[in-house]
Ligand SMILES: Nc1ncnc2c1ncn2[C@@H]1O[C@H](COP(=O)(O)OP(=O)(O)OP(=O)(O)O)[C@@H](O)[C@H]1O
């Protein structure tokens with residue numbers, strides 16, 4: 165490795181890695197414990213409760229755990245991404261931490277800072293997805309090796325949230341709005357994106373809202389991969405949609421970051 | 428003719444309609460220590476940020492290390508050291524991680540960087556605190572660390588925005604000593620300050636800045652010679668009656684300034700003037716004869732005091 169240069173846009177990772185090394189124990193336990201608890205309660209509890217043939221037929225024939233587990237991987241991706249792109253951005257920008265300001269005093273550009281932060285979010289989501297995948301396989305919810313592709317789907321979904329959110333988070337002057345993002349965006353999406361029941365159960369109006377927001381696309385991808393039933397065209401469609409959200413979000417972030425960090 | 432490291436012509440910085448830096452011209456030559464002296468809000472930091480390529484200029488010309496900082500920000504910053512007015516340390520990281528991570532931003536290879544970090548810890552006299560979190564350092568130690576960190580890339584030009592504000596006199600003298608050492612080793616220094624003593628100690632040349640404009644430029648000695656006399660007699664009065672006394676000292680000195688509680692008489696021979704004051708029968712509570720300073724230059728140029 166000696167002599168190889170890390171590209172500018174990945175150099176912010178030096179900072180994130182240094183902070184992670186100091187606090188990974190507490191971080192990891194929350195990221196990793198939550199999925200185990202969810203899967204245990206749904207698999208052993210709720211799942212054995214929902215055994216009626218009609219219900220299962222509407223879920224696609226699998227057991228309830230197999231229906232929910234792939235969706236929870238994606239909602240976890242969303243949760244990790246949102247927390248890493250709200251409070252972390254606020255922390256990096258403000259006076260008690262000089263993280264962004266010192267990157268900008270070094271040769272990094274505003275664009276490098278945006279890319280670097282998003283790369284860090286993607287890495288953290290990737291880690292959480294890997295763990296989730298392993299746990300759900302242990303619970304017997306994975307039915308196809310294609311599920312390994314969730315190691316990509318997880319970070320892509322995470323970035324589709326992170327990119328627009330960091331564009332906003334850099335502009336806030338205090339932390340309250342983040343609580344609203346959690347309550348008004350994350351919780352409803354968590355409940356109504358086809359996670360716990362098929363979208364067909366929703367009234368048409370709500371269904372279209374779910375189509376527009378990123379989470380449902382991720383849930384569809386992940387569920388198809390877990391069951392090995394994902395078609396190429398739907399897969400491309402969902403991915404393309406998520407990539408567009410990421411691209412638009414990143415461009416917005418470059419603008420708002422420039423305005424805030426280099427006035 | 429050596430090419431200036433920084434060249435500004437009619438440089439302007441606006442925030443909305445507000446003009447923070449108003450058509451200023453100056454050159455910074457290689458190897459010199461150049462100062463910006465001015466009160467709060469004069470536009471010192473705004474100027475430094477434009478030179479440091481983290482704030483686009485709104486008008487005029489600016490060249491840093493031979494190029495436009497707005498177009499070549501990362502290239503310029505790779506060769507600069509920047510000590511901002513507010514510390515930008517990574518407070519939750521350790522002292523040595525701060526130096527290490529920052530060095531990695533510059534792409535310094537690991538092995539070389541580790542050695543550099545050890546040198547800088549010595550330079551900042553923080554080797555014993557290497558493993559401590561930055562949060563736990565005193566203000567002076569943080570400032571020393573910020574300065575050490577700005578040297579990680581061995582910059583040709585060092586921008587110091589109020590390097591010693593908030594430090595006690597001992598810490599300040601230690602820092603001045605460090606900066607003198609850097610200057611001797613050939614680093615060009617650009618310093619902002621509102622301490623005249625700092626400007627006199629550190630700067631070969633300086634500009635006096637006020638409300639976005641340059642009021643005067645020269646060496647500390649030249650400025651004092653040009654704008655004020657050699658000595659000053661300070662007459663202190665109780666109860667803000669100094670302005671009322673101003674007419675009573677008419678003719679005693681070539682130039683007088685009346686502050687709320689003091690009269691300043693600018694003169695070539697302070698003792699003689701003090702005697703003349705006594706002969707007039709004035710009864711100030713305190714009489715002080717001292718050498719004129721940059722503070723007096725500033726007062727003369729702007730009619731206001733530097734540190735309020
Ligand atoms: N980002 C900004 N947005 C709006 N106004 C600004 C901004 N930065 C600085 N200003 C204004 O520009 C003027 C000059 O500020 P600047 O920080 O350059 O002064 P200074 O000489 O460094 O003062 P001080 O000694 O207090 O540090 C001030 O009136 C300040 O309010």
Ligand SMILES: [Mg+2]
Pocket residue numbers: 471472473512588
């Ligand atoms: Mg300032």
